[in-house]
Amino acid sequence: MKTAVVLLLALLAEAGGNVCLSQGMREMSAASQVGSPAIVALLLRGLANPTVWLGMGLLGVFFGLYAVALSWADLSVVLPATAVGYVLNVACGAYVLHEAVPPARWAGALLIGLGICCVSWSEMRPARTVRTR
Amino acid sequence: MKTALLLAILILCGVFGDVSLAKGMKQVGALPTLRLGALLVLGSTMARNRAVLLGLLSLIAGFLTFLVLLAWADLSVIVPATSLHFVLATLGAKWILQEHISRLRWCGTVLVGLGVALLALP
Numbered sequence: 309m310k311t312a313v314v315l316l317l318a319l320l321a322e323a324g325g326n327v328c329l330s331q332g333m334r335e336m337s338a339a340s341q342v343g344s345p346a347i348v349a350l351l352l353r354g355l356a357n358p359t360v361w362l363g364m365g366l367l368g369v370f371f372g373l374y375a376v377a378l379s380w381a382d383l384s385v386v387l388p389a390t391a392v393g394y395v396l397n398v399a400c401g402a403y404v405l406h407e408a409v410p411p412a413r414w415a416g417a418l419l420i421g422l423g424i425c426c427v428s429w430s431e432m433r434p435a436r437t438v439r440t441r
Numbered sequence: 442m443k444t445a446l447l448l449a450i451l452i453l454c455g456v457f458g459d460v461s462l463a464k465g466m467k468q469v470g471a472l473p474t475l476r477l478g479a480l481l482v483l484g485s486t487m488a489r490n491r492a493v494l495l496g497l498l499s500l501i502a503g504f505l506t507f508l509v510l511l512a513w514a515d516l517s518v519i520v521p522a523t524s525l526h527f528v529l530a531t532l533g534a535k536w537i538l539q540e541h542i543s544r545l546r547w548c549g550t551v552l553v554g555l556g557v558a559l560l561a562l563p
Contacts, residue, residue, distance in 0.1 A: 310475075351508065367504075371497070372480075375462060375487060379471045383463035384534040384542050388527055388553045394560055416559030419552050426549025 318373035328363030454503030460533040462496030520561035
């Protein structure tokens, strides 16, 4: 349970960090048609942007919480569980932002949800076996 | 070719970073409580652990590769490729970290990978 709560907080920090970073980098201008030296310059210019710093701070919080979760549970449990962020993105897009979500994306979100259920169940099953012995 | 190479670097950095971080955290030990003092002790122990630092560096390298990739390739190409990360990191957990991975957990991991790949379809 505590692992789930910490992972949820980590995902919230990651989502906030990604939004800040993408907003900050967008403020630095679009990099779609530039070569590698210009991209490096863009990354360096991004370091002077406070929104980018806020994003990096939130990603630092994500890293810390992710590391704490890894100290409690196996990587093969924690990593698939982080994919719940993709499901939240789809749900927020549909219900909060009222975006049109194509069926393939709903199917993807459903598969991720099922996958996380399978992984969580696999984590709980041995504990039940031990208790019944 | 350039995009494929960067995608390979992105996936490898992610997998190596996750496996190394998980290895380091097992060496550091479980956090006993979420109090500030315990968090500070954990942070200082993590900062002195080689596997944690290697994992952090690798994850940062992967993140920078991701930012550069965004300038060259569409998300619909990048995201399905990163879905491989879930399966490869689980393989790393099995072989390097010696985690026991049941069939059910494998099924869940593959479903998550497939789901992430589906999300990128137009």
